[in-house]
Amino acid sequence: MAACGGGETADNALTNMGNVSESAPAATPAPIVTAEVTARGETDVVGTANADAADDPAIWRDPADPAKSLIVATDKKAGLYVYGLDGKTRSFIKTGRVNNVDLRADVAIGGTDGVLVVASDRSDEANARVALFRLDTATAKLTALGTVPSIEGEAYGMCLYRDAGALYAFMVTKEGGIGQVALDLTGAQPVGRLVRRLKVGSQAEGCVVDERTHRLYVAEEDVGLWRFDARPTGAAEAVSIAKVDKQRLFDDVEGLAIASDGSEGDGGYLVVSSQGDNAYALYRLADDAYVGRFRIAKGRFGSTEETDGIEVIVGDFGPAFPGGIMIAQDGENAPAAQNFKLVAWDDVLKALKLK
Known part of the structure; x- marks a missing residue:
């Protein structure tokens, strides 16, 4: 299925197939090639065993020594982990869901300038909240700052957006609601103010913002x-980029990440977890065009299976990840509990013949 560029809204999501002549059978689509890469590392497992617990990662890049960068990741039953790039646990903070x-x-x-970490707080399934933390990069520990309200519904997806000095958190609920919350961190306690509501038609989770182009991307799972x-x-209209077609994207569509090329324009890729067939698809940011897909193989x-959250940061992360790093949740890590796999971004680009 070709990617849709623009104009189609969430309220008008059905494609008009037109009239098909009975004497002209549809052509068989060309098979979709799925490349393979292997992980160069993995994290320690999360503490919640025998459950779907690990979910979503984020990366702090150490500008002074990229090899000392940190990964923050969720155990959605218990709290937040901080890992080193060697995959070893540096700290854990019990936060609940x-x-x-x-x-x-x-x-x-x-x-005081610092590293802000936000998470989608599911403790009240009727009212989603944004949980905020400060990351001490020297000790690799998180300190809770408090929570702020967002919108009604069960908290699922979470992504940050910074523009012209203002900081916003996008909360995506299980029901498909999206709340844009302006964050004020100047006082002793964080304050949140709901400034806009958006929506897709059914269950959603993954979201990410390309701050260069002011574009918010949301994954509607099915x-x-x-x-x-x-x-x-901005306009509240939702533009369709691609649909679940059982070729490029399989339901559930889960985690999203931006793999920027480092320019001030729109170069790079949107990376998507195609959970239904244990793969990841790439779409070009410049025009939403499908580029290719890959798996993290044994x-x-x-390998990785049933991946929820992903993150990609392009740039030097030391000898093991000189061109960037991808972190992917592994939903099946038997006989151990779930964890996160670490992939060199250069390996992905080479497998897809993009480098």
């Missing part, structure tokens, strides 16, 4: 990918 996580560096928190204007004054650290 937090589902997705994101972070931003150089954020003014109570008058339907496909949508793009919104992330600016609080190797020294095992």
Whole structure:
């Protein structure tokens, strides 16, 4: 299925197939090739065993020594882990049910710059909240700052957006609601103000913002990918990028990540977890065009299956990940509990002949 560029809204998501002549059978689509890569590392397992518990990762890149960068990841039954790039647990904070996580560096928190971590708090299934933390990069420990309300519904997806000095959290609920919350961290306690509501038609979770283009991407699990204007004054129209077609995307469509090329334009890729067939699809940010797909296959650290959350950061992360790193939740890590696999982004680009 060709990717849809623009104009189709969430309220008008059915494709008009037109009239098909009975004497002209549809052509057989060309098979979709799925490349393979192997992981170069993995994290320790989460503490909740025998359950779907690990979910979503975020990455803080150490600008002074990229090999000392940190991974923050959720055990959605219990709390947040901080790992080193060697995969070893550096700390854990018990938070209760937090589902997705994101972070931003150089954020003014109570008058002092630091690394802000946010997570979708599911403790009240009727009212989604944003949980906020400060990451001490020297000790690799998280300190809870508090929670702020967002919108009604069960908290699922979470992503941050920074624009013109303002910081926003997008909360995606299980029911498909999306709330844009302006965050104020100047005082002793964080404050959140709901500035906009968006919506897709059914269960959704994964979200990510490309701050260069002010585009918010949301994964509607059984339907496909949508793009919104992330600016609080932007149009609320949802533009369809791609649908679940059992070729490029399989339901459930889960985690999303931006693999920027480092430019100030729109270069790079949107990376999507195609959970239904244990694969990942790439779409070009410049025009939403499908580029290719790959799997994390069996190797020294095992394969990934049923991936929920993913993250990709392009850039130097030391000798093991010189061109960037991808973190993917592994939903089947038997006989151990679930964990996260670490992949060199260069390996993905080479497998898809993009480098």
